[in-house]
Structure formats: C-alpha cells, structure tokens
Amino acid sequence: MAARYSRKALARPVLEVAPTLLGAVIEHGEVAVRITEVEAYAGAGDPGSHAFRGPTPRSAIMFGPAGHLYVYFTYGMHWCANVVCGPQGEASAVLLRAGEVVRGHDEAARRRPGVIAREWARGPARLTRTLGLDGAHNGVDLVAGGASVRLDVADAVNPAHIRTGPRVGVRGPGGDGAKYPWRFWLDGEPTVSRYRPG
Secondary structure: OOOEOOHHHHOOOHHHHHHHOOOOEEEEOOEEEEEEEEEEEOOOOOOOOOOOOOOOOOOHHHHOOOOEEEEEEEOOOEEEEEEEEOOOOOOEEEEEEEEEEEEOHHHHHHHOOOOOHHHOOEOHHHHHHHHOOOHHHOOOEOOOOOOOEEEEOOOOOOHHHEEEEOOOOOOHHHHOOOOOOOEEEEOOOOOOOOOOOO
C-alpha cells in the first residue's frame, strides 16, 4: 500500500505543495482517483481565496493544521474538495480540480451514470461526486491512520510535464492570470478540465 502524505510535507507554502499533489491518489471507499489538476489558494494575500477576509465559519478549517480536507458547497448544488496545507494560521488550501479513476470503476460508473470514464472526475464537482464526498467529510484528517478518506503520495512526476496557468472561473483581482498563475496540471492528460475565465 502506498504511503500517505505526512503533515510536515503538507505544512509548506501552498505554491510548493500544489504541484506535488499531481499524481497523488485520493481514496474514499471503493473509489480512488489519481489527481491530474489542482489550484492553489492562499489566505490574506489572495483575493480569490475563501479566507481572503479572515476566518469565517466556512473557511476556518483553511487556517490549519495542514492535512485536513476542506469541503464546501457551491452554486447551491455542488461540493468541492481541497487539501489544507501551509503553515498553521496562514489559511491555504489546494483545490482538487480533476483526476482519473484508478480503482473502483464499477462504483464510479454507478455514481456517474451515462458519463464516459474520462469525464467522471473532470472538474472539481465531478471529482467529489465520483469519490462520494460531501459536507460530512469536511475536516477529515487525510494523514491520520483510519480516516475514511486517504491521500497517498504521488509517484515521481517529471517537472517538464507540469503546466501552469490562471485559475478557472475566478472573478475579480484573483482571476488575474498573470499575477495568479496558480492552476497546475499534467500535460496531455485527457481528464484535465477545460479552462474558462471568471
């Protein structure tokens, strides 16, 4: 069995952690997804972050400690999952944007009826639905033994295969791709989501 990430490995600055999650495997129940696309969100210095204006009941978990799952509801219909990272108190997290199902294909197909395999986890809401994650998983400790959700260390990824660009759908100053090229993805992966501006 692959090793889980350590809290120390995730307690580094978000822009260091985010690309290291490419190729990592997140597992819940029967389904496991290899991560192919992520986005980094910092705290006070990032207007695209839920924690930009300080802690709220929703964003408090982003302030640490690292290694927990931050799951939030968006557009009144979708759940999105993030890995809390960075030094405690700095409110950063990495949004899991897309991935490839590597285990539990039958269960994934049941959860995503009529959808081709490439699309099962192609986008943050699709990824959480395929994994069966929702608000009940907010705060799960990904690095603790026995947790219902686990995050396994990625196999080595060639840095030449990692691409960066603006975050998807972020409005306002945080959507400035030149200042915040904080989306990371594996080049050539068919599961990576389509880019759309804010």
